[in-house]
Amino acid sequence: MTRYFTDEHEWIDVDGDVATVGITDYAQSQLGDIVFVELPAVGTSVEKGKDAAVVESVKAASDVYAPITGEVTEVNPALEEDPALVNSAPEGDGWFFKMTIGDSGQLEGLMDAAAYKDFVASL
Amino acid sequence: MNAPNQSGWKPAMIASEDGMHNGPATTTGNRALMLEEPLLFEIGRSDVTGVDLPPVDADAPTRLGALGRSEAIGLVGLTEPETVRHYTRLSRQNYGIDLGFFPLGSCTMKHNPRLNEKVARLPGFADVHPLSPQNAVQGALDVIHQLGGWLCTLTGMPAVAMSPKAGAHGELCGILAIRAAHEARGDAREVVLVPESAHGTNPATAAFANYRVEDIPATPEGRVDVAALKARLGPDVAAVMITNPNTCGLFEKDFREIADAVHAAGGYVYCDGANFNAIVGKVRPGDLGVDAMHINLHKTFSTPHGGGGPGSGPVVLSEALAPYAPLPFVRQQTDGTFYLVEEENREERGPSFGRMTAFHGQMGMFTRALTYMLSHGADGLKQVAEDAVLNANYILRSMEDILHAPFAGSGPCMHEALFGDKDFTGGLSTLDVAKGLIDEGYHPMTVYFPLVVHGAMLVEPTETESKATIDQFITAFRAVVERALAGDEALKQAPYYAPRRRLDETAAARKPKLAFEG
Numbered sequence: 001m002t003r004y005f006t007d008e009h010e011w012i013d014v015d016g017d018v019a020t021v022g023i024t025d026y027a028q029s030q031l032g033d034i035v036f037v038e039l040p041a042v043g044t045s046v047e048k049g050k051d052a053a054v055v056e057s058v059k060a061a062s063d064v065y066a067p068i069t070g071e072v073t074e075v076n077p078a079l080e081e082d083p084a085l086v087n088s089a090p091e092g093d094g095w096f097f098k099m100t101i102g103d104s105g106q107l108e109g110l111m112d113a114a115a116y117k118d119f120v121a122s123l
Numbered sequence: 124m125n126a127p128n129q130s131g132w133k134p135a136m137i138a139s140e141d142g143m144h145n146g147p148a149t150t151t152g153n154r155a156l157m158l159e160e161p162l163l164f165e166i167g168r169s170d171v172t173g174v175d176l177p178p179v180d181a182d183a184p185t186r187l188g189a190l191g192r193s194e195a196i197g198l199v200g201l202t203e204p205e206t207v208r209h210y211t212r213l214s215r216q217n218y219g220i221d222l223g224f225f226p227l228g229s230c231t232m233k234h235n236p237r238l239n240e241k242v243a244r245l246p247g248f249a250d251v252h253p254l255s256p257q258n259a260v261q262g263a264l265d266v267i268h269q270l271g272g273w274l275c276t277l278t279g280m281p282a283v284a285m286s287p288k289a290g291a292h293g294e295l296c297g298i299l300a301i302r303a304a305h306e307a308r309g310d311a312r313e314v315v316l317v318p319e320s321a322h323g324t325n326p327a328t329a330a331f332a333n334y335r336v337e338d339i340p341a342t343p344e345g346r347v348d349v350a351a352l353k354a355r356l357g358p359d360v361a362a363v364m365i366t367n368p369n370t371c372g373l374f375e376k377d378f379r380e381i382a383d384a385v386h387a388a389g390g391y392v393y394c395d396g397a398n399f400n401a402i403v404g405k406v407r408p409g410d411l412g413v414d415a416m417h418i419n420l421h422k423t424f425s426t427p428h429g430g431g432g433p434g435s436g437p438v439v440l441s442e443a444l445a446p447y448a449p450l451p452f453v454r455q456q457t458d459g460t461f462y463l464v465e466e467e468n469r470e471e472r473g474p475s476f477g478r479m480t481a482f483h484g485q486m487g488m489f490t491r492a493l494t495y496m497l498s499h500g501a502d503g504l505k506q507v508a509e510d511a512v513l514n515a516n517y518i519l520r521s522m523e524d525i526l527h528a529p530f531a532g533s534g535p536c537m538h539e540a541l542f543g544d545k546d547f548t549g550g551l552s553t554l555d556v557a558k559g560l561i562d563e564g565y566h567p568m569t570v571y572f573p574l575v576v577h578g579a580m581l582v583e584p585t586e587t588e589s590k591a592t593i594d595q596f597i598t599a600f601r602a603v604v605e606r607a608l609a610g611d612e613a614l615k616q617a618p619y620y621a622p623r624r625r626l627d628e629t630a631a632a633r634k635p636k637l638a639f640e641g
Contacts, residue, residue: 030577035632058628059571083633 004067004107005116011091012067014107022095023055023064023086026120031057034086039075039097046072046099048106053096055086067110069102157622160212164639167199173206216622218566224588224596228539228569228581229322229370231400231422238498239425239491248490253482257462263486264461268453270493274418274437277504278396279409282445284438284452286484290397293417293436294328294364296449296479300415300440301362301391302332303447303476310389312361318347320371320573325364325395334361341575345371345530345541349381356388366395367411368402368537370573371530372515372581382412391415391444399423400585401512401538404505414441420485424492435488449479510586511538514593518582521597526604529576538585544578549610553578558617558625559603565596 001015009027013020028034038054046052046066053064075097078085085094101107111119152159185191201209219225225232243249251263271283284300287293298315305312315329318339326336339355340348347365363385367375375381382392394408394416400423408416420426420435440448450472451463463483464471496504512535519540523531527545530536544553557567557580569581582600584593606614618625 033629033632035629056632058632060574 003113004110005113005119006065006067006110007119008065010064010067012107012110014101014104017101018073018098019068019070019101020095020098021052021064021067023090024116024120025090028087028090028094031055031062032059033057034083037079037083037086037096039079040072042072042075044072046070064096066099068099068106070099071102072097072099074098157215158212160209160216162639163199163201163209166205166209167201169195169200171200171202173201173203223564223566224584224592225566226568226582226584226596227566228372228541228583229397229572230569231398231419231538231583231585233400233422233425233585234587235426235491236495236498239494242494243487243490245490248486251486258460261461264453264463266486266489266493267483268455268461270489270496271437271453273493273496274439277403277407278413278416278418278439279407280413280416280439281409281442282440282448284440284448284479285489286449286451286478286480286482287417287436287438288480288485289421289434290395290417290419290436291324291328292479293419293438294324294393294395295331296436296438297393297415297417297440297444298328298332298334298362298364299449299476300438300444300447301393302334303474304391304444305361307447307474312359312390314360316352316355316360316363318365318369320345320369320575321364321366322370322395322397325366329362329364339363341371344533345369345373345575346375346377346533347381349377349384352381353384356384356390358389360385360388360390362391362393362414364393364395366398367408368398370398370581371575372536372539372541373530373533374402374537378411386412397422398538401508403508404501405508408439409441413439414444415439420488420492425495426488426491433485433488435485435492437484446473447476449477450475451478451483453483507586508538511584512536514584514586514588515540515582517590517593518584518597518600522600522604525601525608526580539581539583541573541576542580542582543576544580544607547578547607547610549612551607551610551614553580555614555617556580556603556607559606559614560599561618562620563599563603565599 001013003011003013005011005024009024009030011022011024034055034057036056038056040046040052044052046069048067048069049065051063052066052072055062055064076085076095078093079096088094220232220234247262248266251260257264267285271285274283275281284296287296313335314337315326315332315334316337316339317325317329318341320341329336337355339352342348346369352363363381365375365378365381367378369375385392391414392412394411394413396408396416396418399416399418403423415438417436417438420437421433438448451465453461454464454471455461466472499507515538516535519528519531519536522528522540522542527543528541529543530541544551544556547553547556553570557570560567568583569579571579572581573579584596603614616625
């Protein structure tokens with residue numbers, strides 16, 4: 001399984017022809033306590049770089065962008081009851097949604113863990 | 124004559140060993156004459172009432188049928204003095220502009236002159252009914268007409284729609300006029316461009332009017348990225364919405380260039396006039412190429428944001444958009460009398476896009492705003508902008524040596540000074556500074572807005588504060604910031620002296636309790 005990162009602080013895990021998307025630990029630390037997550041409906045077509053979900057913290061509401069183009073196949077049901085999962089396990093149990101991979105070529109433009117770490121350090 | 128109290132003696136406050144001014148706990152939980160107040164539901168009884176109602180005849184005929192109540196309504200019973208005291212006690216824990224400095228950025232919490240209130244309460248204005256015959260309310264129509272004239276003169280715009288009832292309502296009015304103008308020539312445009320530092324209402328308005336919203340980035344100096352905006356313009360862009368001065372407290376000096384480019388691409392320019400306070404009498408938005416701009420009467424022309432009453436958001440319109448203005452509008456006849464153009468005036472209403480409200484707008488705010496204008500005069504309104512900008516720059520330059528001011532190098536700020544929390548240590552944040560200011564006796568500044576600055580603190584002193592007041596605030600603000608820079612752990616627990624200690628905002632948002640549970 002390979003994990004990629006975007007410069008908008010989403011991560012995407014690729015496992016065969018399914019990808020899992022969430023926001024990074026850096027993103028949750030910047031947002032502060034997450035109080036609500038609005039997830040896309042299963043079956044929604046999402047487009048690389050366009051709004052896919054909304055995350056709301058005590059400070060602000062922010063868009064979460066689709067790292068690649070594809071169709072949403074599953075959303076994390078635990079986030080509705082417990083949005084704090086995004087704070088406690090952003091890159092694990094706090095995942096947002098799973099999606100199909102419309103164009104695997106889009107993954108090549110994303111960062112790997114080391115490149116993302118350098119990117120965050122540069123901010 | 125001797126100055127009073129030369130020795131400076133004051134009665135002592137009770138101080139405990141930890142310096143918290145806490146004496147022994149009281150039996151009641153009250154602190155001297157500051158009273159701890161329970162909820163109405165906690166003090167009310169079912170067998171008490173403040174109103175002497177006759178007994179109900181259970182056998183009296185009723186036509187309610189199945190709609191009649193089957194159980195008690197559940198209202199609490201209180202005597203009249205209990206009710207009066209409840210709300211008076213709560214009001215003592217409230218904080219408002221009449222109590223002290225209120226530097227809430229982007230809100231223009233300025234003093235509301237008492238003269239405005241006196242005029243608004245004149246029976247001829249206060250008791251006017253929107254369905255009164257027009258010949259009986261000529262004075263009120265004259266006020267609307269005169270006020271509209273002032274707004275057109277101050278903005279350099281040919282027309283104004285008076286009926287929108289708040290800033291965001293005015294935004295919608297302007298965007299609907301833009302949509303009507305495009306549609307009138309069969310031009311179906313889909314996109315509205317909004318800078319990333321915009322008020323949240325801007326993208327919300329465009330989306331509500333069924334446009335797709337796209338962000339325009341800012342430059343490092345805090346202004347709209349003109350090159351990025353120009354690159355995005357095209358036949359699908361209906362309008363751009365730009366706040367000027369913007370929410371970073373900066374004047375968008377390239378506004379004319381932006382407006383010309385938008386017009387060349389067939390779009391319209393919406394200006395969010397929420398910050399007009401900083402430029403009133405100095406800059407006419409019409410000269411900058413604006414097609415539509417709302418004016419927050421309740422901010423720029425005195426009553427504080429929200430004001431404890433209605434807002435009012437008239438919209439000035441360019442020649443291109445004026446025909447689409449919403450009904451009704453006031454016109455003057457050659458004999459000097461006034462009349463309203465409504466739906467039935469088919470010839471005069473033209474291609475108006477319709478109506479924003481049932482009646483003519485917020486009469487109470489109209490009278491206050493016109494009173495403010497007439498009492499200040501044209502020269503006074505110009506001084507309003509000058510003093511608002513001077514006060515904000517005084518705060519910016521008094522703080523920038525210790526507090527991160529991301530745009531301090533972009534030139535003078537306008538009516539508000541923007542800071543960030545970059546240099547705080549020990550895990551302290553903007554929120555801790557805000558809470559620390561409460562202990563110092565100040566309503567905090569706006570925090571975490573605009574989003575483009577990390578841990579934003581937006582301070583707007585307004586023109587109505589004296590130098591002495593601002594100096595006292597700077598002293599307190601610097602003291603709290605010094606604690607945040609030094610990583611003072613105690614600041615994380617502030618406020619210590621407010622009626623309630625720090626509230627758990629996260630729990631309140633995650634698990635809100637929206638009804639009283641006895």
